Amino acid sequence: xxxxxxxxxxxxxxxxxxxxxxxxxxxxxxxxxxxxxxxxxxxxxxxxxxxxxxxxxxxxxxxxxxxxxxxxxxxxxxxxxxxxxxxxxxxxxxxxxxxxxxxxxxxxxxxxxxxxxxxxxxxxxxxxxxxxxxxxxxxxxxxxxxxxxxxxxxxxxxxxxxxxxxxxxxxxxxxxxxxxxxxxxxxxxxxxxxxxxxxxxxxxxxxxxxxxxxxxxxxxxxxxxxxxxxxxxxxxxxxxxxxxxxxxxxxxxxxxxxxxxxxxxxxxxxxxxxxxxxxxxxxxxxxxxxxxxxxxxxxxxxxxxxxxxxxxxxxxxxxxxxxxxxxxxxxxxxxxxxxxxxxxxxxxxxxxxxxxxxxxxxxxxxxxxxxxxxxxxxxxxxxxx
Amino acid sequence: xxxxxxxxxxxxxxxxxxxxxxxxxxxxxxxxxxxxxxxxxxxxxxxxxxxxxxxxxxxxxxxxxxxxxxxxxxxxxxxxxxxxxxxxxxxxxxxxxxxxxxxxxxxxxxxxxxxxxxxxxxxxxxxxxxxxxxxxxxxxxxxxxxxxxxxxxxxxxxxxxxxxxxxxxxxxxxxxxxxxxxxxxxxxxxxxxxxxxxxxxxxxxxxxxxxxxxxxxxxxxxxxxxxxxxxxxxxxxxxxxxxxxxxxxxxxxxxxxxxxxxxxxxxxxxxxxxxxxxxxxxxxxxxxxxxxxxxxxxxxxxxxxxxxxxxxxxxxxxxxxxxxxxxxxxxxxxxxxxxxxxxxxxxxxxxxxxxxxxxxxxxxxxxxxxxxxxxxxxxxxxxxxxxxxxxxxxxxxxxxxxxxxxxxxxxxxxxxxx
Ligand SMILES: Cc1cc2nc3c(=O)[nH]c(=O)nc-3n(C[C@H](O)[C@H](O)[C@H](O)COP(=O)(O)OP(=O)(O)OC[C@H]3O[C@@H](n4cnc5c(N)ncnc54)[C@H](O)[C@@H]3O)c2cc1C
Ligand code: SF4
Numbered sequence: 001x002x003x004x005x006x007x008x009x010x011x012x013x014x015x016x017x018x019x020x021x022x023x024x025x026x027x028x029x030x031x032x033x034x035x036x037x038x039x040x041x042x043x044x045x046x047x048x049x050x051x052x053x054x055x056x057x058x059x060x061x062x063x064x065x066x067x068x069x070x071x072x073x074x075x076x077x078x079x080x081x082x083x084x085x086x087x088x089x090x091x092x093x094x095x096x097x098x099x100x101x102x103x104x105x106x107x108x109x110x111x112x113x114x115x116x117x118x119x120x121x122x123x124x125x126x127x128x129x130x131x132x133x134x135x136x137x138x139x140x141x142x143x144x145x146x147x148x149x150x151x152x153x154x155x156x157x158x159x160x161x162x163x164x165x166x167x168x169x170x171x172x173x174x175x176x177x178x179x180x181x182x183x184x185x186x187x188x189x190x191x192x193x194x195x196x197x198x199x200x201x202x203x204x205x206x207x208x209x210x211x212x213x214x215x216x217x218x219x220x221x222x223x224x225x226x227x228x229x230x231x232x233x234x235x236x237x238x239x240x241x242x243x244x245x246x247x248x249x250x251x252x253x254x255x256x257x258x259x260x261x262x263x264x265x266x267x268x269x270x271x272x273x274x275x276x277x278x279x280x281x282x283x284x285x286x287x288x289x290x291x292x293x294x295x296x297x298x299x300x301x302x303x304x305x306x307x308x309x310x311x312x313x314x315x316x317x318x319x320x321x322x323x324x325x326x327x328x329x330x331x332x333x334x335x336x337x338x339x340x341x342x343x344x345x346x347x348x349x350x351x352x353x354x355x356x357x358x359x360x361x362x363x364x365x366x367x368x369x370x371x372x373x374x375x376x377x378x379x380x381x382x383x384x385x
Numbered sequence: 386x387x388x389x390x391x392x393x394x395x396x397x398x399x400x401x402x403x404x405x406x407x408x409x410x411x412x413x414x415x416x417x418x419x420x421x422x423x424x425x426x427x428x429x430x431x432x433x434x435x436x437x438x439x440x441x442x443x444x445x446x447x448x449x450x451x452x453x454x455x456x457x458x459x460x461x462x463x464x465x466x467x468x469x470x471x472x473x474x475x476x477x478x479x480x481x482x483x484x485x486x487x488x489x490x491x492x493x494x495x496x497x498x499x500x501x502x503x504x505x506x507x508x509x510x511x512x513x514x515x516x517x518x519x520x521x522x523x524x525x526x527x528x529x530x531x532x533x534x535x536x537x538x539x540x541x542x543x544x545x546x547x548x549x550x551x552x553x554x555x556x557x558x559x560x561x562x563x564x565x566x567x568x569x570x571x572x573x574x575x576x577x578x579x580x581x582x583x584x585x586x587x588x589x590x591x592x593x594x595x596x597x598x599x600x601x602x603x604x605x606x607x608x609x610x611x612x613x614x615x616x617x618x619x620x621x622x623x624x625x626x627x628x629x630x631x632x633x634x635x636x637x638x639x640x641x642x643x644x645x646x647x648x649x650x651x652x653x654x655x656x657x658x659x660x661x662x663x664x665x666x667x668x669x670x671x672x673x674x675x676x677x678x679x680x681x682x683x684x685x686x687x688x689x690x691x692x693x694x695x696x697x698x699x700x701x702x703x704x705x706x707x708x709x710x711x712x713x714x715x716x717x718x719x720x721x722x723x724x725x726x727x728x729x730x731x732x733x734x735x736x737x738x739x740x741x742x743x744x745x746x747x748x749x750x751x752x753x754x755x756x757x758x759x760x761x762x763x764x765x766x767x768x769x770x771x772x773x774x775x776x777x778x779x780x781x782x783x784x785x786x787x788x789x790x791x792x793x794x795x796x797x798x799x800x801x802x803x
Contacts, residue, residue, distance in 0.1 A: 042742075046437075046745065051437055056748045059744075294784050
C-alpha cells in the first residue's frame with residue numbers, strides 16, 4: 001500500500017491530494033503550516049478588505065485525505081519519513097514538496113518601527129484587516145501591488161503607488177493601454193509614480209523621485225521559493241530521489257500562478273496514480289482585474305501583426321493579433337470581458353480574419369460576453385486590409 | 386452622516402402624515418423624502434469603488450442587529466396579516482393617494498403596496514449604482530423595479546379606479562398560479578366568470594402564463610426570465626434584499642432542506658388546487674366529509690401564503706439571506722426549476738482554468754449554490770434553484786463565469802475536464 005505525504009496545502013498540494021484520493025491508490029496525508037485546511041491565496045485580499053470571512057476562503061479536501069496542521073522541519077529521503085515541529089514523524093512511500101513561495105523582502109532600508117505589510121500568507125490578511133492607515137504607500141507594480149493599492153483606496157487612505165517600471169503591466173499591455181489604465185487608476189485618487197524605485201521605507205519614504213510621508217507601506221515585489229528543510233536540500237537534489245517530487249511555486253514549470261500550480265498538482269497526482277492526464281486547452285487564457293478593469297489575454301501563438309483600439313477615456317481596449325496567414329492567434333481585451341464561447345471557438349480554430357466578421361454575440365448575456373460591435377467591425381475591416 | 390439625516394427627515398415626514406394627516410401633498414412629501422434618503426445612499430455608493438471587495442458586506446450585518454431587524458420585520462408582517470387594526474393608524478400615510486389614484490379609501494393592502502413598491506424603487510436605484518459597471522445588472526434592476534411599479538402597482542390601481550365594478554379583478558397581472566395560490570379558489574373563479582371580457586382575459590391569460598408561457602420561457606432563458614427580472618418577490622429580493630445576499634448559506638445541508646421543502650409545497654398546492662377546482666366543477670363544498678375550504682384552501686393560505694412567503698420570506702432576510710422564500714418555499718420557483726433542470730438552454734457556464742477558488746461567487750449566490758465547486762471543476766451550474774441574477778459572473782475577479790442561453794449542441798466548451 002502506497003503512502004503519499006504531501007507537504008504544503010496550497011493549490012499544488014491540494015490538487016495532487018485530490019487526484020491521488022480519487023484514484024484510491026493509497027493513503028494520502030496533506031500537511032500545511034499556515035492554516036489547518038487549504039484556502040484561496042488569491043482570495044486573501046478580500047479577507048484583508050473585510051469583504052469575506054475566513055470560512056469563505058477555506059477550501060474542502062476529499063474525506064479520504066488526512067489533513068495535518070503543522071510544519072515539516074526535517075525529512076529523510078533514505079528512511080522515508082518527514083518530521084513535523086514537535087517531533088511527530090510521518091512515513092511515506094512517495095513525498096511531494098509543494099511548499100510554495102514567500103514574499104520577497106524589501107531589499108532597501110526599513111526604518112525601525114516603520115510598519116511594513118505584505119500580502120502572501122493567511123496571517124497577512126488577518127493583520128491587514130485590522131489596519132486603517134490614513135496614508136498608505138505600495139511598493140511594486142504587479143498584481144498583488146495593485147490589490148494592496150485597491151485596499152488602501154477602499155479604506156479611504158491617501159494612497160501612493162511606487163512602480164519601478166515606466167508603464168503599468170508592460171509585459172501584457174501596450175504603452176497606450178498602460179497609460180489608459182494609469183489614467184483610470186489616477187482617476188480613483190491614487191498617486192501613481194511610475195519609473196520610481198524606492199530606496200528606503202520610513203518617515204520619510206525615500207524614492208528615486210523624491211520623499212513621501214505615509215503612515216504605513218505595503219510591499220509586493222515578487223516571491224522567493226520556500227526552503228525545503230534539510231541539509232543541502234535543493235530542488236536539484238530532490239530531482240535525484242525517485243520517490244520525491246517538487247511542484248508548484250517552489251519549483252515553477254512556467255508561470256507562478258494558481259492555475260499552473262493546480263495543474264501541476266493534478267498532473268503529478270494522476271501520473272503517480274497511473275492515470276492519463278487530459279490535454280490543456282489549445283491556448284492559454286489569462287485574466288486579471290485591476291480597479292474593475294478586467295485584462296483578458298488569449299494566446300495560441302505569437303502573432304506577426306496586431307490591430308488595436310484603445311479608448312483612453314474609459315480605458316477599454318481591444319487588441320487582436322494574427323499570424324502571417326491572417327489567422328487570429330492572440331486577443332488582449334482590457335475592460336471588455338472577452339468570453340463569448342463563439343469567439344473562443346473561432347479563436348481556437350485559428351479562424352481567418354473574414355470568418356470573424358460573422359462572429360455574432362449572444363443577445364441575452366451579461367455585459368462583456370458580447371464585444372462592442374463597432375469596435376469589432378472596425379478592427380476586422382482594418383485587419384482585412 | 387447625510388444618510389442618517391435623510392432617513393431621520395423621511396421618518397419625520399411619515400410621523401407628520403400620521404399625526405397631522407395633511408392630505409395628498411403631505412403624502413407625496415413623505416414619499417419624496419424617502420427617495421431623497423435613497424439618493425443619499427446612492428451617492429455614498431457612487432463614491433465607492435465599484436465591485437464587491439470594496440464593500441464590507443459581511444461585517445455590516447452583525448448578529449445582534451440582524452436578529453433585531455428580523456424581529457422587526459417578522460413583527461411588521463404579522464401585524465399586517467393578522468391584526469388589521471394595528472395598521473389602521475398608519476393609513477393616513479396613503480389615504481389621499483388611494484382616493485386620487487383608484488377612487489377608494491386606503492386599506493392595509495394599499496399601504497403595503499405603496500411601501501413595497503417604494504422600497505423596490507428606492508433600493509433599486511442604490512443597487513443600480515452599486516453594480517454600475519455591469520450592464521446586465523443595470524438592465525435587470527431597472528426591469529424588475531419597473532415590473533413592480535407598472536404591473537404590480539400602477540396599472541391595477543388605475544384600472545381599479547376606472548373599472549369600479551370589476552375592481553377586485555384588477556391585480557398584479559404577471560402574478561400567476563401557483564405563486565398566486567388563490568387563483569382557482571371559488572370566489573376568484575366566480576368573479577372571473579362574472580367579469581365579462583376582462584374576466585375571461587384574466588382567466589385565460591392566467592392559465593396560459595402557467596401552462597404555456599412559463600415552460601416555454603424557462604426552456605428558452607431559464608427561470609431568470611421571471612425570478613430575477615419580473616417577479617415581485619424577486620424584485621424585493623434583488624433590490625432591498627441585495628445587502629443580505631451573502632447571508633444565504635451554501636452548505637449541502639441547506640440544499641437538502643431546500644429540496645425537502647420546496648417540492649412538497651408544490652405538491653401540496655397542486656393537490657389542493659385539483660381538489661378545489663374539482664369541487665367547484667362538481668358544485669360541492671366538501672369532498673366526502675372533508676370541507677374543501679377547511680382542509681385544502683385555508684391551511685395552505687395560512688402556512689405558505691402568509692407565514693412562509695411573507696413573515697418568514699421577508700422577515701428572515703437578515704438571518705438566511707434575501708431568497709428564503711424563493712429558495713425554500715415558492716411553488717412557482719419549484720415548477721420552473723424542474724423545467725430548468727430537466728430541459729432548458731440556460732446554464733451558468735464556468736471555465737476551470739481561470740478559477741482561483743476565491744469563493745466570491747459562492748459567497749454572493751443568493752440561492753446558496755456553491756458556484757465555486759462547479760467553477761473549480763469547470764462544470765456547468767445546472768441547478769433547479771438558480772435564478773440567473775448574474776451576480777456570480779459580476780463578482781468573479783477572473784471572469785470565468787457566464788450566463789448562457791444557447792442551444793447546447795452549438796456551444797463549444799473550453800472546460801478542461803479531467
Ligand atoms: C495576494 C496574492 C494574490 C494572488 N493572486 C493570484 C491570481 O489572481 N491568479 C493566480 O493565478 N495566482 C495568484 N497568486 C499566486 C498563487 O497564489 C500562487 O502561484 C499559488 O498559490 C502557488 O501554489 P503552491 O501550491 O505552489 O504554493 P502555496 O500556495 O504557496 O502553498 C504552499 C503552502 O505550503 C506551506 N509550507 C511551506 N513550507 C512548509 C513546511 N515546511 N511545512 C508545512 N507547510 C509548509 C506554506 O505555508 C503554504 O501554505 C496570488 C498570490 C498572492 C500571494
Ligand atoms: S469562479 Fe470566479 S469568483 Fe468563483 S471561486 Fe473561481 S475565481 Fe472566484
